[in-house]
Amino acid sequence: MNAELPRRAWLRQNAAAVAGLVFGGAATAATRRAASPHRLVWQIDPKKCVQCGRCMTNCVLVPSAVKCVHNFDQCGYCRLCFGYFDPGATELTTAAENQMCPTGAIRRRFIEPPYYEYSIVEDLCTGCGKCVKGCTTFGNGSLQLQILHHRCVQCNECAIARRCPAQAIHRVPVEHAYRMKSQAASVTATWRHKEDGPAHA
Amino acid sequence: MPKRSRIWAWSWTLVVAASVLVASGVQRFPKPDFRSGYTVPQYTPPAVERTAAREWLDVGLLTGGLVLAGYFALARRSRRGLWILSVASLVWFGLVRKGCVCPVGSIQNVVLGLVSPADGIPWTVAGIFLLPLVAALVVGRVFCAGVCPLGAIQDLVIFRWRPLPLWLRQFLGMIPPTYLAFAVANVAVGAGFWICRYDPFVGLFRRSGPAGLIALGWILLLIGTVVPRPYCRFLCPYGVLLGWCSQLSRRHLTISPDQCIQCRLCEESCPFDAIRVPTPPHPDRAAARRRMVYALVLAPAWVVLGAVAGWAAADPLAAKVHPDCALAAELRTEESTGKKEQSWETRVFRASGRPLEQAEEADRDARRRLRRAWAWAGAWVGGVFAVRRIALGRRSELADYVPDRGQCLSCGRCFAYCPREYVRLGELDGIRGQP
Numbered sequence: 022m023n024a025e026l027p028r029r030a031w032l033r034q035n036a037a038a039v040a041g042l043v044f045g046g047a048a049t050a051a052t053r054r055a056a057s058p059h060r061l062v063w064q065i066d067p068k069k070c071v072q073c074g075r076c077m078t079n080c081v082l083v084p085s086a087v088k089c090v091h092n093f094d095q096c097g098y099c100r101l102c103f104g105y106f107d108p109g110a111t112e113l114t115t116a117a118e119n120q121m122c123p124t125g126a127i128r129r130r131f132i133e134p135p136y137y138e139y140s141i142v143e144d145l146c147t148g149c150g151k152c153v154k155g156c157t158t159f160g161n162g163s164l165q166l167q168i169l170h171h172r173c174v175q176c177n178e179c180a181i182a183r184r185c186p187a188q189a190i191h192r193v194p195v196e197h198a199y200r201m202k203s204q205a206a207s208v209t210a211t212w213r214h215k216e217d218g219p220a221h222a
Numbered sequence: 223m224p225k226r227s228r229i230w231a232w233s234w235t236l237v238v239a240a241s242v243l244v245a246s247g248v249q250r251f252p253k254p255d256f257r258s259g260y261t262v263p264q265y266t267p268p269a270v271e272r273t274a275a276r277e278w279l280d281v282g283l284l285t286g287g288l289v290l291a292g293y294f295a296l297a298r299r300s301r302r303g304l305w306i307l308s309v310a311s312l313v314w315f316g317l318v319r320k321g322c323v324c325p326v327g328s329i330q331n332v333v334l335g336l337v338s339p340a341d342g343i344p345w346t347v348a349g350i351f352l353l354p355l356v357a358a359l360v361v362g363r364v365f366c367a368g369v370c371p372l373g374a375i376q377d378l379v380i381f382r383w384r385p386l387p388l389w390l391r392q393f394l395g396m397i398p399p400t401y402l403a404f405a406v407a408n409v410a411v412g413a414g415f416w417i418c419r420y421d422p423f424v425g426l427f428r429r430s431g432p433a434g435l436i437a438l439g440w441i442l443l444l445i446g447t448v449v450p451r452p453y454c455r456f457l458c459p460y461g462v463l464l465g466w467c468s469q470l471s472r473r474h475l476t477i478s479p480d481q482c483i484q485c486r487l488c489e490e491s492c493p494f495d496a497i498r499v500p501t502p503p504h505p506d507r508a509a510a511r512r513r514m515v516y517a518l519v520l521a522p523a524w525v526v527l528g529a530v531a532g533w534a535a536a537d538p539l540a541a542k543v544h545p546d547c548a549l550a551a552e553l554r555t556e557e558s559t560g561k562k563e564q565s566w567e568t569r570v571f572r573a574s575g576r577p578l579e580q581a582e583e584a585d586r587d588a589r590r591r592l593r594r595a596w597a598w599a600g601a602w603v604g605g606v607f608a609v610r611r612i613a614l615g616r617r618s619e620l621a622d623y624v625p626d627r628g629q630c631l632s633c634g635r636c637f638a639y640c641p642r643e644y645v646r647l648g649e650l651d652g653i654r655g656q657p
Contacts, residue, residue: 033470034470034472036470037359037467037470037471037472040355040359040466040467040470041355041356041359044351044352044355044356044463044467045352045356047332047336048332048343048348048351048352049348050335050336051331051332051333051334051335051336051342051343051348052335052342052343052344052345052348060272060274060277060344060346061344062270062272071566071569071570071573073566075566081425081428081430081431081432082428082430083430090265090267091265092265093262093263093264093265094262094264094265095249096253096262097249097250097251097252097253097254098251098253098254099251132256132258132260133256133257133258133260136254136256136260138260138263160250160251161249161250161251162250167267169267169268170267170268170269170270170271170272171268171269171270171271172268174320174322174428175272175322175323176322176418177322177323177327177328177330177331177415177418178330178414178415178418178419180419180432183414183419183545186565186566186567186569186570187566187570192341195270195272198267198270199267201265
């Protein structure tokens with residue numbers, strides 16, 4: 022390599038220092054301006070969810086990282102469970118044609134007449150949200166779509182969030198990685214606070 | 223009050239009461255009293271796999287990988303070491319970690335963190351963005367050769383190559399800065415993460431993804447057999463930043479371990495056309511100077527042209543780029559055809575009861591910001607183009623074969639072509655290594 026002029030070397034060193042400062046400063050500023058640099062994960066707000074079915078089709082994973090979960094605490098143990106039974110069901114039996122779920126991912130367990138306990142077989146659920154629609158429309162809404170965090174690969178831009186018509190998917194602090202409907206109110210409140218807080222500061 | 227309206231009033235009260243109940247979290251159907259002693263189970267969702275420790279581990283591995291790559295490229299001068307490191311990085315950062323967040327995509331997180339305080343980034347992401355750039359400032363683009371999984375997957379398929387003509391390299395080389403500028407502009411106006419959306423290889427790492435992108439990944443790999451590393455050289459937006467840092471790097475990989483003997487053996491060793499060859503002084507210096515003056519005078523014109531092009535392109539493309547503009551366009555179509563609620567987006571908007579004017583307002587606002595951001599992006603691209611034209615006409619004082627610091631990915635393929643390398647290794651007599 023030919024010997025460089027000292028002047029050029031000096032210029033280059035200064036330019037390198039400036040470049041380092043610019044990139045370092047940008048990265049630091051991007052960190053510092055957060056209210057508190059939370060680690061964030063994607064999650065669905067079930068209160069905003071309209072069960073459009075895109076969670077099943079738009080995830081980069083097949084099958085989707087979105088699954089139906091059953092928050093038993095909210096369940097009304099309806100005799101005619103609209104999450105389990107198809108509206109056109111002729112009998113309230115476990116026959117496939119009577120079930121809402123296209124993959125038979127909802128299992129029911131007899132408790133006592135006339136109550137059954139419904140649970141989701143995670144491996145069978147495709148996240149289509151049909152049962153969620155039934156339960157939300159006619160029941161308590163204890164069946165909810167959630168992004169399961171042992172499946173989600175945390176894309177930098179969630180492919181479902183981008184196509185969600187209700188904008189129900191946001192990044193949430195990892196401490197509140199799930200947003201069950203009963204808790205959604207409080208979680209949303211903290212999230213809103215975080216969104217608004219520093220903007221006015 | 224007539225009977226009919228009283229019934230209406232009652233049912234409305236019921237509906238309102240029901241919605242208030244649901245909204246306040248009180249259940250529509252209370253839980254029954256079980257007589258069999260059944261207790262309601264508690265649902266516990268699966269734990270978050272991405273712990274803080276795991277993220278810091280990745281930052282640590284990235285740092286270690288960069289140090290190792292620098293060691294292999296500069297101190298040890300080992301192509302094999304770099305190759306093993308890049309395969310290990312492909313396995314870990316690509317196939318095991320499946321992509322996100324990577325330094326290439328982290329540009330967008332940094333920009334988003336800068337423009338919207340609510341989306342401030344964690345230190346781990348800041349580190350992932352910064353570490354390869356710092357490494358490039360010290361030892362050049364060792365990240366590209368040793369650590370980047372996107373680079374590694376392309377490096378593995380290189381089969382044979384021919385030097386690309388300069389004009390084609392210059393032309394294709396304008397794509398990365400353009401991509402970078404418009405991706406940054408889009409993040410700044412809330413139009414999404416385009417670099418991640420069109421990442422051609424992450425789908426291959428995950429073995430699932432949109433069919434079009436998987437196909438694009440395979441096509442790029444196929445092209446990469448004869449035009450080595452097409453994504454790195456002619457698309458990668460992070461490569462632009464790395465190239466700048468590498469231009470200014472304190473040290474850099476060298477072709478010869480000590481001195482160039484001008485044997486020309488390395489001339490065609492570089493698959494990426496990143497070796498600068500000694501050029502004789504220009505025969506017609508007056509003409510060269512005239513061209514330089516033209517390039518300098520025309521520079522502001524390129525900037526203005528870029529800005530105007532960006533500004534003009536924003537409006538027609540807004541509905542394809544920004545979600546707010548897309549929604550407003552759909553609503554307008556529905557209003558004009560009379561067919562309402564044709565898509566989920568419009569259905570949700572209409573169900574929310576917000577006036578149409580609100581969507582129009584959001585559309586106007588988004589368009590205004592998009593025009594401004596794209597004008598800046600266009601001006602910047604014009605500036606880059608102008609600077610490159612000036613650099614092309616610059617008088618070269620090169621006497622030896624050296625790597626082009628901006629383009630060189632520090633892969634170390636040229637080592638094996640240099641006779642002086644064999645002298646260093648003691649495999650060749652020093653005298654015969656001389657011309």
